[in-house]
Amino acid sequence: MSKEASFAIDPQKVAQLPHHAEYYIPHRKPMLLIDELVTVTEKGCISKVTITDQLPFMQAEGLPSWVGIEIMAQTIAMYGGIEQRLAGNEPKLGFLLGAKKFDMAQEFFTVGELLSVEIHLNFLNRQKIGMFDCKITTEKGVSTASLLVAQPDDTSSVLPM
Template sequence: MPDLPDLPCPIAPFVPHRQGMCLLERLVALDDGFLAAEACPGPDDPFATPRGIPGWVGLEWLAQAVAAWAGVEAARRGEAPAVGFLVGSRRYACPAGHFALECRVRVEVALDFRADNGLAEFHGRVLDPAGEPLAEGRLQVFEPHRRGSRPAPDEAP
């Protein structure tokens, strides 16, 4: 199993996002079913508005944290991060409607379950520097490369 860098570390090597779309900056905590990352969006953020970062971007932060968690798993196997899909979310709430610019946020995700067919669910939250929740919700994701080894119905012999 390859050694992983000491934490905190840049998150970009663990996500498949490129060309300015990696919105999280660094990985700060990790275990088998949990990952925490940080971001400090500024006025150059692709989603910045005069009011700040729209609240719905928090859902993308959560999804990228899940991608990083899967990317760390891939790195442990000696593989590159693979593409996964956000297939749904439940009870996502961001009461303030926006996140402040130049204010560091902590993004936490924890695995609720993962099935053999590649589906998984995580719960996550975005926290302010004092640890107060700014947004939270559940994400359902699909990792096609994790599907079981059984052939799909149209591939059956």
């Protein structure tokens, strides 16, 4: 059994860093779904997303709520990217391994809607496999899920050059 890894970010150290999402995660448009970092806590962060008609996966009714899983995962990636930036490194790739307790408050996010995405680290082992509780808050309600993620030090066996 592995010991829990230490992973806590000092919010005061983040205060001088940029807030735009692409500074913290390797995603780029059109697959960059989150807009910016709002705040950091010791074991999590909050991001902001404004739904636009330019987002991938858009349908006539809006953005399907199942895309919320990726929005949550990108917010987790942002949290990992904060750690990397504070250490003077570029953000690293991570992987979404699974989701449980996925409960969406709405079927679609509509154009112009503002999403507040909050993630909280529950567990992270030495192999950098972690579990986060996530929630998306809108005027229509709160959507929740728990996500299992991984951020291995070496991704060469997963992603060939």
